[in-house]
Amino acid sequence: MDLEQNTVTTLIHRTGGVRCAIVMTQSSSSVSASVGGTVTMSCQASRTVHSSYLSWNQQKPGQPPKLLIYKAPKLQSGVPSWVSSSGSGTEFTLTISGVQPGDAATYYCVWDSAFSSQEFEPSPLLCTSPSVLLPSSGDPVAPSVLLFPPSKEELTTGTATIVCVANKFYPSDITVTWKVDGTTQQSGIENSKTPQSPEDNTYSLSSTLSLTSAQYNSHSVYTCEVVQGSASPIVQSFNRGDC
Structure with a gap:
């Protein structure tokens, strides 16, 4: 999977005359990894900061930000162990092992002196440099294919429906051929x-022969x-006499 990383202008907020002087920036313009590989994103602070105030957040289109790491390197509840962070002083990294198409998102490196809980709530003292990660060409994910013969009950009604299911494939281009x-x-x-899954970006398809x-x-x-x-065809078949 190729991931394209674009640095967005650092957000500096003022409140009550207090200026946030910490600027967080991404040190590289792009990262890439194959599905199942590892991606590391770097974040650099303009001056030394304490990791207790650093968090990493993920946001997908149309969804609110999701906290991954808080008080680095603590994992938010429910975040898998293959997501990790490291660093201190001015250099910090987020690492995702076993990359999947569904990892495409916007990732935020956040420093917030008011950050004291596990909930991500942007405050007036928030300094962040978000990075947009999108797959330019995700590696294919092969489907699992299942074939279901008609039930004996259906056959008594005069009809026979055979169903072929291709589960969790990527990208969406797929062809199903029936042979008798x-x-x-x-x-x-x-x-x-089915629509693309928001969890892993895969598709599923059901094909029926009536x-x-x-x-x-x-x-x-x-x-x-x-x-x-x-890719080579994935073939499933059955003999009517065996059903």
Whole structure:
């Protein structure tokens, strides 16, 4: 996964004549890692600060900021252990191990002398330099594919619905091909793809092949082939006689 990191102008707030003189900046313009790899983001303070006032926060589009690290290097409750931070004085880092497409977000390095709790509440003394991280080309995530034959109860109604499910794949380009006794089917097929998951940025797809029970009983082998990009097909099949 390639991650693009853009430094945004440091925010300096005043209140009651008190000026925040600490400026937090990112030391690098870009970072990159493959899915499953490690990303480290650096944050530099304009002068020595105590890590007890430093936090790291993550924000995804349309969502409020999520606190990852508080009183560095303490992990906020619910944040996985593969997220960590280190540093002291003027140099601090956030490390994410086992990078996934869902890690794309805006990350905030925050120094706040009023920061004393586990809740992220921006105060007038907040100095922060946010970094926007977006995948320019996330590594593909192969789906798991399951094939379900029609139930015996359904067959008694005169219909037969076969379902092929491709779970958690990335990116979204995927092709499903149905074969009956080796012959590619062109009709009776309906595909339904879920929206991109906000947790891990993956997609899922359900494909159905609808037949009459007479059609179903007149053939033996039913196959679902799933192709993602240029990868080799993932094939699932069953023999009607085994069901």
